[in-house]
Amino acid sequence: MRKRTPLFRLSLAGLAALLAAPVPAAAEVLKATLIAPADDPRMERSRIERAYLGHPGGPLADGVALAIDEAKFELEAAGAEVALASAPAASVEAARAAAVAAEKGGAAVLLTDLPADWTLAVADAVKLPVLNLSDASDRLRQQDCRARLFHLVPSERMRSDALAQTLVARKWSKLLLLVGGSPQDAARAATAQASIKRYGLQVVGSKAFKLSADPRERDLANPLLLTAGSSYDAVWVVDSDGEFARMLPYRTVLPRPVVGDGGLVALAWHAQFERYGAPQVSRRFAKAAKRPMTALDWAAWMGGKTLTAAAIAAPKGPAAAWAQAVAKSALDGSKGTGLSFRAWDGQLRQPMLLSDGQGVIAQAPAEGVLHPRDVLDTLGADAPEKLCSSAR
CATH class of the missing domain: 3.40.50.2300 (Response regulator)
Known part of the structure; x- marks a missing residue:
């Protein structure tokens, strides 16, 4: 008759093996x-x-x-x-x-x-x-x-570079720049102009706008007055608040696209x-x-x-x-x-x-834009332009 090993003995052996096995360290x-x-x-x-x-x-x-x-x-x-x-x-x-x-x-x-x-x-x-x-x-x-x-x-420079590449790809090279009155708008307008220069675009006119409840200042935010007197391929609007930029498309003197903070906007998502x-x-x-x-x-x-x-x-x-x-x-x-x-x-x-707010019209880097290492580095400050001195 075949001898059977007691189940109790197997349990003790299994327990001994379990106790002898290394216990993984708890994760932090x-x-x-x-x-x-x-x-x-x-x-x-x-x-x-x-x-x-x-x-x-x-x-x-x-x-x-x-x-x-x-x-x-x-x-x-x-x-x-x-x-x-x-x-x-x-x-x-x-x-x-x-x-x-x-x-x-x-x-x-x-x-x-x-x-x-x-x-x-x-x-x-x-x-x-x-x-x-x-x-x-x-x-x-x-x-x-x-x-x-x-x-x-x-960064703001990445957004403005993306817009500038898109304008170059569509051959909209002459721009009318409209800028709000806040310090943030002034800094962002300087960034936009750096991207415009980087990609060989031309600013044919630059005007300030102001939204105001004062009737005497109403014309300072009049799209027809602001976009008259120049020949341009697109209007680039810098408006950190967003209220003026939203109402600008389809209200320009010339039938031209609006980009920047209204019309066509560069976004992460x-x-x-x-x-x-x-x-x-x-x-x-x-x-x-x-x-x-x-x-x-x-x-x-x-x-x-x-x-x-x-x-x-x-x-x-x-x-x-x-x-x-x-x-x-x-x-x-x-x-x-x-x-x-x-x-x-x-x-x-x-x-x-x-x-344009309804869907995604294009992506940047635009087709045809090249870089010696990574084409994504055509968006934003590249390594040779760095001002950062902190070691990483």
Whole structure:
């Protein structure tokens, strides 16, 4: 008769083998904190309802959270985890304090949806990587750059280069430039003129406009008066507020296209982009956030993807490994090519979308534009133009 081994003996043997097996080290949690303005005027209901192109459509935490949720299976497979916290700030001092508190609380990466000066205060207050989700100021990439500051949102120079390439491709070489009266408009107009010069376009006239409730100043925002007296192929409008630019198309003296902040606008994303898996991204966001995905939402989504990429690359940490992984992240932004951060200014190189608000009309870099290393570096300040002295 065949002797049978007692089940109890097998259980003890199995238990002994289990206890002898090496126990995998527990993964560290990559903690991140998003710092955003308290009582953000950009989130005021009437501005959200107007849906100006390039302006936020809702809180950027929605895009970050979506990216982390989408990566949950990859995170689980790698034994990694990302935890996101939010910190509202009512002033630059509050933003700096929130950054210090987050670092003391174990945060390994900070994300910011803040004005330029607030972003710099955060970056200077900590020794952590800081992901800028929303401020497009070129000075953050140039003279005011920081070694640990990375930019998911395209710079103003990237937007204006994308427009200039599109104008060159269509042979609309003579431009009428209309500029608003704010300091931000003045800085952005200088950026636009740098792109116009870079791509060999010509400004045949430059005029200032002003929106005012004063009847005596009504003519300062009259499209017919502003666009008379010149021969041009297109009107380039610089209007950070967005109200004047929105009403300019189809109201010019000559039947010409409007570009810039109205008409044809260069964006990081549009919900009607229909290539490279983009519709699926936009649908997932709309389902989660109950609103269309804007360009800033895409930048926030990429910020979340940067966090998850760093966590997967270094599931056990430490913070130094996560910081290194952030800088070396190779990301898929559903734009048809791999995206990475530029070494000289921390900017995420990426294609740009040209939209009239209804759909995507074109993409940049435009066809035929060349570069010795990476054609994406034709958008924004290239390495030879860098003013950033911070070592990365």
